[in-house]
Amino acid sequence: xxxxxxxxxxxxxxxxxxxxxxxxxxxxxxxxxxxxxxxxxxxxxxxxxxxxxxxxxxxxxxxxxxxxxxxxxxxxxxxxxxxxxxxxxxxxxx
Amino acid sequence: xxxxxxxxxxxxxxxxxxxxxxxxxxxxxxxxxxxxxxxxxxxxxxxxxxxxxxxxxxxxxxxxxxxxxxxxxxxxxxxxxxxxxxxxxxxxxxxxxxxxxxxxxxxxxxxxxxxxxxxxxxxxxxxxxxxxxxxxxxxxxxxxxxxxxxxxxxxxxxxxxxxxxxxxxxxxxxxxxxxxxxxxxxxxxxxxxxxxxxxxxxxxxxxxxxxxxxxxxxxxxxxxxxxxxxxxxxxxxxxxxxxxxxxxxxxxxxxxxxxxxxxxxxxxxxxxxxxxxxxxxxxxxxxxxxxxxxxxxxxxxxxxxxxxxxxxxxxxxxxxxxxxxxxxxxxxxxxxxxxxxxxxxxxxxxxxxxxxxxxxxxxxxxxxxxxxxxxxxxxxxxxxxxxxxxxxxxxxxxxxxxxxxxxxxxxxxxxxxxxxxxxxxxxxxxxxxxxxxxxxxxxxxxxxxxxxxxxxxxxxxxxxxxxxxxxxxxxxxxxxxxxxxxxxxxxxxxxxxxxxxxxxxxxxxxxxxxxxxxxxxxxxxxxxxxxxxxxxxxxxxxxxxxxxxxxxxxxxxxxxxxxxxxxxxxxxxxxxxxxxxxxxxxxxxxxxxxxxxxxxxxxxxxxxxxxxxxxxxxxxxxxxxxxxxxxxxxxxxxxxxxxxxxxxxxxxxxxxxxxxxxxxxxxxxxxxxxxxxxxxxxxxxxxxxxxxxxxxxxxxxxxxxxxxxxxxxxxxxxxxxxxxxxxxxxxxxxxxxxxxxxxxxxxxxxxxxxxxxxxxxxxxxxxxxxxxxxxxxxxxxxxxxxxxxxxxxxxxxxxxxxxxxxxxxxxxxxxxxxxxxxxxxxxxxxxxxxxxxxxxxxxxxxx
Numbered sequence: 001x002x003x004x005x006x007x008x009x010x011x012x013x014x015x016x017x018x019x020x021x022x023x024x025x026x027x028x029x030x031x032x033x034x035x036x037x038x039x040x041x042x043x044x045x046x047x048x049x050x051x052x053x054x055x056x057x058x059x060x061x062x063x064x065x066x067x068x069x070x071x072x073x074x075x076x077x078x079x080x081x082x083x084x085x086x087x088x089x090x091x092x093x094x
Numbered sequence: 095x096x097x098x099x100x101x102x103x104x105x106x107x108x109x110x111x112x113x114x115x116x117x118x119x120x121x122x123x124x125x126x127x128x129x130x131x132x133x134x135x136x137x138x139x140x141x142x143x144x145x146x147x148x149x150x151x152x153x154x155x156x157x158x159x160x161x162x163x164x165x166x167x168x169x170x171x172x173x174x175x176x177x178x179x180x181x182x183x184x185x186x187x188x189x190x191x192x193x194x195x196x197x198x199x200x201x202x203x204x205x206x207x208x209x210x211x212x213x214x215x216x217x218x219x220x221x222x223x224x225x226x227x228x229x230x231x232x233x234x235x236x237x238x239x240x241x242x243x244x245x246x247x248x249x250x251x252x253x254x255x256x257x258x259x260x261x262x263x264x265x266x267x268x269x270x271x272x273x274x275x276x277x278x279x280x281x282x283x284x285x286x287x288x289x290x291x292x293x294x295x296x297x298x299x300x301x302x303x304x305x306x307x308x309x310x311x312x313x314x315x316x317x318x319x320x321x322x323x324x325x326x327x328x329x330x331x332x333x334x335x336x337x338x339x340x341x342x343x344x345x346x347x348x349x350x351x352x353x354x355x356x357x358x359x360x361x362x363x364x365x366x367x368x369x370x371x372x373x374x375x376x377x378x379x380x381x382x383x384x385x386x387x388x389x390x391x392x393x394x395x396x397x398x399x400x401x402x403x404x405x406x407x408x409x410x411x412x413x414x415x416x417x418x419x420x421x422x423x424x425x426x427x428x429x430x431x432x433x434x435x436x437x438x439x440x441x442x443x444x445x446x447x448x449x450x451x452x453x454x455x456x457x458x459x460x461x462x463x464x465x466x467x468x469x470x471x472x473x474x475x476x477x478x479x480x481x482x483x484x485x486x487x488x489x490x491x492x493x494x495x496x497x498x499x500x501x502x503x504x505x506x507x508x509x510x511x512x513x514x515x516x517x518x519x520x521x522x523x524x525x526x527x528x529x530x531x532x533x534x535x536x537x538x539x540x541x542x543x544x545x546x547x548x549x550x551x552x553x554x555x556x557x558x559x560x561x562x563x564x565x566x567x568x569x570x571x572x573x574x575x576x577x578x579x580x581x582x583x584x585x586x587x588x589x590x591x592x593x594x595x596x597x598x599x600x601x602x603x604x605x606x607x608x609x610x611x612x613x614x615x616x617x618x619x620x621x622x623x624x625x626x627x628x629x630x631x632x633x634x635x636x637x638x639x640x641x642x643x644x645x646x647x648x649x650x651x652x653x654x655x656x657x658x659x660x661x662x663x664x665x666x667x668x669x670x671x672x673x674x675x676x677x678x679x680x681x682x683x684x685x686x687x688x689x690x691x692x693x694x695x696x697x698x699x700x701x702x703x704x705x706x707x708x709x710x711x712x713x714x715x716x717x718x719x720x721x722x723x724x725x726x727x728x729x730x731x732x733x734x735x736x737x738x739x740x741x742x743x744x745x746x747x748x749x750x751x752x753x754x755x756x757x758x759x760x761x762x763x764x765x766x767x768x769x770x771x772x773x774x775x776x777x778x779x780x781x782x783x784x785x786x787x788x789x790x791x792x793x794x795x796x797x798x799x800x801x802x803x804x805x806x807x808x809x810x811x812x813x814x815x816x817x818x819x820x821x822x823x824x825x826x827x828x829x830x831x832x833x834x835x836x837x838x839x840x841x842x843x844x845x846x847x848x849x850x851x852x853x854x855x856x857x858x859x860x861x862x863x864x865x866x867x868x869x870x871x872x873x874x875x876x877x878x879x880x881x882x883x884x885x886x887x888x889x890x891x892x893x894x895x896x897x898x899x900x901x902x903x904x905x906x907x908x909x910x911x912x913x914x915x916x917x918x919x920x921x922x923x924x925x926x927x928x929x930x931x932x933x934x935x936x937x938x939x940x941x
Contacts, residue, residue, distance in 0.1 A: 050473055059382045061378075061382075062339055062376060062379075063338040065407075065408075066339065066373070068407060069366075070360065070362070075305045075358075075360060076358050077270060077359075078355050078359070080267050082354065082358070083327065087237035088241040
């Protein structure tokens with residue numbers, strides 16, 4: 001839900017929470033915000049994170065799995081050749 | 095007879111209707127995206143008559159079909175079809191995606207040739223009218239032009255922006271790829287808003303923003319039009335800025351080159367593409383076990399650490415495939431495997447079995463030198479202590495749970511809450527010595543913890559150490575001046591003390607205690623009223639001050655029935671015997687007339703007070719003694735509606751007023767026969783009086799009420815009825831075996847047979863669970879170790895132990911089994927002391 005990496009500290013969790021709140025503010029997306037808040041409450045401290053890791057009673061979901069898989073990603077830039085090849089393919093990219 | 099004569103005569107075809115029907119069919123094909131059928135239909139129609147609307151329809155069908163082919167990568171075929179369209183339908187050749195397909199097919203020269211012709215035609219136009227489509231066509235060529243050779247470029251006029259801004263666009267792309275911020279800014283600054291490369295400028299800015307500010311990147315990419323010539327590059331960025339499964343869905347709709355660019359932008363290894371494709375094909379509400387299977391098939395691309403994390407997360411939800419085959423992907427440690435298995439079993443609701451795995455996990459984690467592992471061990475123990483099976487209905491931790499918490503402190507003593515819970519548990523079990531020891535240890539670590547000091551006050555009060563409680567409370571109030579709980583605790587303790595002095599006739603000591611209580615208690619009306627009432631009773635009987643104080647005390651309680659009930663409850667806690675005469679005298683002092691007729695409002699007032707007050711059971715005490723007859727007489731009168739009557743019954747039930755409850759509930763049953771709650775209350779009242787359900791009719795009624803509660807989905811009532819049945823017959827099977835003068839040998843052997851059969855039926859699961867509840871885990875584990883994996887021997891010894899436990903108290907000699915014990919008798923295990931079953935848990939033979 002918050003897309004935090006393993007080993008993230010309290011500050012990183014808080015930053016991820018604030019970013020998620022910016023994306024789903026309570027006045028616009030109350031349900032999603034409530035989910036974000038629940039997620040933050042579940043992992044806001046190191047002890048809670050450990051607790052969540054050991055005893056998480058929530059069944060896994062596809063969204064959750066995607067977050068887990070993407071948690072350690074850091075963006076990288078494509079090479080110029082790849083970009084040109086893509087652009088040469090025309091508007092539809094083929 | 096000739097066969098021809100039998101043929102039905104064909105109806106004459108109406109020539110006027112054919113084209114119209116065919117046109118409708120053609121339009122239908124077109125609307126449904128069946129372009130080939132639409133093309134054939136329109137071609138036939140045009141042969142009849144080249145109507146403009148049919149030509150337009152054919153052109154649309156050609157365009158649709160060409161697009162379908164191009165989408166499949168068959169651009170050459172699409173180009174041919176487009177040319178046919180222009181020839182047959184007389185539409186413009188150089189419109190739509192035609193130029194784009196030519197560029198993609200490497201026919202840039204052809205497009206440029208056309209452009210130069212069109213440019214020349216525009217400049218030669220006599221009216222000097224600008225060609226609007228020319229700029230759009232030029233912009234369409236911009237992406238493809240970035241990759242063409244110099245010879246092709248020569249076809250462009252020197253003043254063309256396509257040519258002039260091309261080096262800047264290439265420089266921007268190169269600067270972006272090598273992360274040269276200054277060069278990128280410089281190149282982008284040269285590309286103006288009129289440039290055919292303007293969308294590339296917005297795109298590159300969005301791609302840079304994506305790395306630092308994702309919200310801003312979303313905004314930037316939204317400003318690039320969807321029909322931009324650079325959409326091939328915009329599409330991957332649009333997919334990565336989406337979140338969750340939407341990102342995956344959009345990514346899966348990209349072509350392979352775009353998918354690779356999107357993976358780069360995300361920072362996802364390109365080798366993960368098959369895994370993401372598999373996930374994209376899955377439904378968003380996939381069952382966890384299916385998710386596990388899906389990952390199992392594709393997890394080989396994941397790094398080991400991540401695969402292990404995924405396994406840890408998914409395995410508890412796929413017990414057989416996950417926990418039973420731990421190395422299927424990832425590399426979980428033994429402790430991780432045990433934790434996952436424990437959680438899986440816990441999710442299934444098999445607490446006893448889960449506890450066994452958790453304890454194994456604790457042993458593994460505790461042997462590790464890693465601080466995190468030791469912390470985990472502590473958390474697992476605390477988790478087990480928080481399981482329902484270790485808590486009584488009142489939330490008191492049982493001894494096994496307290497043992498877990500004590501052990502958890504060996505690994506991590508930094509959680510103040512654990513110390514407090516332990517001390518509370520010992521105090522409430524009456525083990526004040528241990529509670530004090532725990533307090534000392536806790537206060538050494540957390541001298542300024544309000545929770546710990548509050549518990550110290552309660553422990554001191556429980557031990558009757560008022561002075562110590564007061565000293566600790568003062569220390570606590572220095573830290574937490576608004577702690578009302580401690581103030582109330584101490585105030586009430588002083589009032590209780592005052593009550594004892596009043597009962598002993600020591601009025602002066604009682605007054606001192608009341609003054610002490612006054613310093614602790616707040617200004618809340620209820621607390622002050624109690625204080626004034628006790629103060630009244632320190633005054634001589636019949637004195638004006640006693641009457642004044644007593645009347646002052648009951649004023650906040652509202653006078654009447656509710657105030658009288660409260661007053662008598664207090665009095666019965668202090669004075670030895672409060673019969674009807676003395677009750678009336680005390681009520682009279684407070685100005686309450688018990689002879690006054692009761693109104694519905696009086697009963698509702700009493701119900702409200704009873705709902706707030708806790709049950710106090712005192713032998714022989716009856717705070718309703720002056721009103722009992724009047725209340726009973728009100729039961730059959732139709733004063734209240736059904737909901738209010740339920741509330742009244744609940745109040746009687748909560749304070750164990752069985753007589754009144756029976757009368758009200760029985761009367762209510764007659765008025766509202768469809769309400770099962772009144773059946774429950776009526777039977778529960780009789781159960782409360784007699785200690786059992788005596789009448790068969792009550793059984794039958796209660797069973798029907800249970801069915802009705804189930805039908806109404808009233809789970810609370812259902813569980814209450816079940817609890818009543820259970821309370822009526824706690825050991826159904828055991829009763830048959832028990833006899834006053836001991837358990838006969840035959841019965842013991844028959845019971846052994848029953849146990850063996852139950853083990854054969856379910857592999858011993860239910861028996862083991864009950865045995866664990868009864869004897870405790872330590873003993874079961876000791877047995878398992880001694881049997882060294884021999885299940886038969888293990889169960890044989892467990893049965894022996896159970897039979898011995900059953901026979902022991904009645905003095906029957908225990909006979910070794912002859913049914914399955916073919917081996918020589920096993921050596922007796924060392925039983926230090928069987929752990930008693932937890933409060934609220936049944937015995938071994940309950941089922």
